[in-house]
Amino acid sequence: MKDQWTDRLSEYLDGDLTAGERTALEAHLAACGVCRVTLDELRRVVARAQALDDRPPAADLWPGIAEHIGVVSLAARRVDGRGRRRLSFTMPQLAAAAVALALFSAGSARLLFRNRPPSPTQGTTAIMTNVGMSPLDARTAASVAALEENLARNRGQLDTATVRVIEKNLGIIDRAIRDAQSALAADPANAYLNQHLAQETRRKLELLRQAATLASARS
């Protein structure tokens, strides 16, 4: 059974609760087995997100991501003459960037460039500029990928009708995301389109979280 804390477990893990809320939730956890199970599941999701990919992403795409998540790219360091120093990134940064690449390049590149001759440089620029990826977006993308994996793993816990409904609605959100990405290709700086893309991506994250919570509650 869900209670008032179930939907706040993510915030707890993210450290977004106030001290008072944190204390209250921890007291609640001591007495609520369902929330403990859900929390464990969410912890596993986060752990998997962090372990998703420790490979550096494709070199041609990385500078754009690095710029957007607030680290200086290797190319930029070379340009300003400090290229000898080895560049290092934290695991979350790498995971976020890799998942972000997988999410945004796989889905959007096909749509954005299906009618154009292949041009890696052109495509790369368009994707990264249009995505306008902030650190928050990168984290969201990583969470989305991890939760999708979690849903695929735990779909057996859910009734087939529920799975169908969730997948249908994920498809609806994905279509909205693709529409926004496609529109951004033509108008990268458009504030409304960027905001719309972020909103739909977060909506997808929320639905996946909801599905994960349902699956945990049923396991």
Add this chain to the structure above:
Amino acid sequence: MLMTLATLAALGIAQQTDTTLPVRAGVRLEVSNFGGEIAVKTWSKSAVRIAANHSSRDRISIDATEQYVRVKSEGRRGPSQLVEYDITVPTSMALALSGVYTDISVDGSQGEVTAETVEGSVKVSGGAGNVSLKSVQGEVTLEKARGRISLSSVNETITATGISGDISAETVNGDVTLTQIESANTDATTVNGDITYDGTIKDGGRYRFSTHDGDLRVAVPEKAGVSVSVATFNGDFSSCFPVQLSRKTKHRFDFTIGSGTARIELESFNGDIRLCRPGQLKRDKHEDHDDQEEE
């Protein structure tokens, strides 16, 4: 699934549970049900009556403390089958109702209401303070409530009528219809559906309506002082009354009506956005429907 549950339930002998227990003010009712129905109505007595129809294979457990009355059903092996609860509570009693394949209804509450189900409708009349209604695959309907209202579905419509307070309504695949609303803070979003808002626009209020594939229809009273931001990618904007655009960029424009102290954000990626006066929206919608039928 409900059919399966019904069949399974029919294999067991039907049994009736009917218990009434006294409760103090401030006690919360918590009911969880796997499949079936939770119907709650109110009375003036300081007591809770729990009536349930269920299979003889299932057991209804009632745990009452000074803080809560907790009702749940259990089968011999795992979740119960199909239980239909008919519960009567004091008007102001806080309610926390949850189910999986469960329809939930509440009538006449003046207390906090939390109702969540996966496959089933949630229909509440009344509620005060925090009112939170959620369903994954089921309509969410609320009327005559006041307070902080949170309405959520995934694959169905949300309808709220006669509500006052802060309102948040969100679905993915369904319309959101908010009528006779008195609110200074309303946020309604869907991905694949229309949004209709017919209610107050209060000075200093904040209103946001956003859809991807659907139309927005919003009523703006004549005396409202509001700055309006409109954004659409593939849709059109129209208004039943003249507006003077103050700022226009690609896909977005603003205008102000009166003092402009309230703020409305209207966003539809693929749909049309229409502003009208209160009462005109219903006529508009009917005309749209008639047009579609003629086509």
